[in-house]
Amino acid sequence: GAGVSQSPRYKVAKRGQDVALRCDPISGHVSLFWYQQALGQGPEFLTYFQNEAQLDKSGLPSDRFFAERPEGSVSTLKIQRTQQEDSAVYLCASRPVGGGTQYFGPGTRLTVL
Amino acid sequence: AQSVTQLGSHVSVSEGALVLLRCNYSSSVPPYLFWYVQYPNQGLQLLLKYTTGATLVKGINGFEAEFKKSETSFHLTKPSAHMSDAAEYFCAVSDPSGGSQGNLIFGKGTKLSVKP
Numbered sequence: 001g002a003g004v005s006q007s008p009r010y011k012v013a014k015r016g017q018d019v020a021l022r023c024d025p026i027s028g029h030v031s032l033f034w035y036q037q038a039l040g041q042g043p044e045f046l047t048y049f050q051n052e053a054q055l056d057k058s059g060l061p062s063d064r065f066f067a068e069r070p071e072g073s074v075s076t077l078k079i080q081r082t083q084q085e086d087s088a089v090y091l092c093a094s095r096p097v098g099g100g101t102q103y104f105g106p107g108t109r110l111t112v113l
Numbered sequence: 114a115q116s117v118t119q120l121g122s123h124v125s126v127s128e129g130a131l132v133l134l135r136c137n138y139s140s141s142v143p144p145y146l147f148w149y150v151q152y153p154n155q156g157l158q159l160l161l162k163y164t165t166g167a168t169l170v171k172g173i174n175g176f177e178a179e180f181k182k183s184e185t186s187f188h189l190t191k192p193s194a195h196m197s198d199a200a201e202y203f204c205a206v207s208d209p210s211g212g213s214q215g216n217l218i219f220g221k222g223t224k225l226s227v228k229p
Contacts, residue, residue: 033216040221040222041221042219042220043157043217043219045217048214048216059216093157099215102159103159104149104158
């Protein structure tokens with residue numbers, strides 16, 4: 001594709017609801033990253049995939065957060081029993097084989113009421 | 114552990130004036146350094162990056178940055194600001210030796226305003 005896409009762009013959830021955020025990386029990109037950007041802050045690393053393997057999930061803030069990339073392309077970040085502190089922009093980035101630049105999607109703005 | 118400090122959460126300049134956004138990093142190994150720009154409701158766009166080689170790096174839209182190891186700095190400059198430069202700017206560092214990962218560590222960002 002032309003770039004990284006994310007859906008939905010905006011999501012409002014009631015506290016306690018489950019949400020699923022989707023990331024479509026650039027075609028052929030091996031690496032995929034999820035970041036969380038709280039209001040007024042820089043993005044913070046959540047998790048990393050190489051193809052379908054989740055190699056690092058050290059940034060996930062709690063066991064309510066779960067990410068998958070079953071076929072090594074599209075990835076989904078799931079948040080269970082959302083809390084107000086989960087309100088943030090969730091950014092996805094992909095990177096080609098061999099490393100180099102990470103290309104970011106537009107993000108999903110999650111608001112938990 | 115790596116970290117990034119961006120001095121000044123808000124910077125305001127007049128159109129045509131010099132833009133200087135400051136970034137200092139902490140890293141136990143020679144890092145890779147990046148500047149990203151974020152326009153409202155958009156994702157991050159890479160302005161420039163330093164990996165190895167020449168310490169003065171030129172990027173898009175007339176921006177450049179200089180890696181100064183002795184000062185652990187990677188300040189972003191542009192000789193003449195345009196109204197279209199108004200955005201938020203993020204400095205980031207990654208560890209090139211961190212396996213295959215290389216996830217980015219970001220500063221808190223600097224919001225640039227450009228006055229007519």
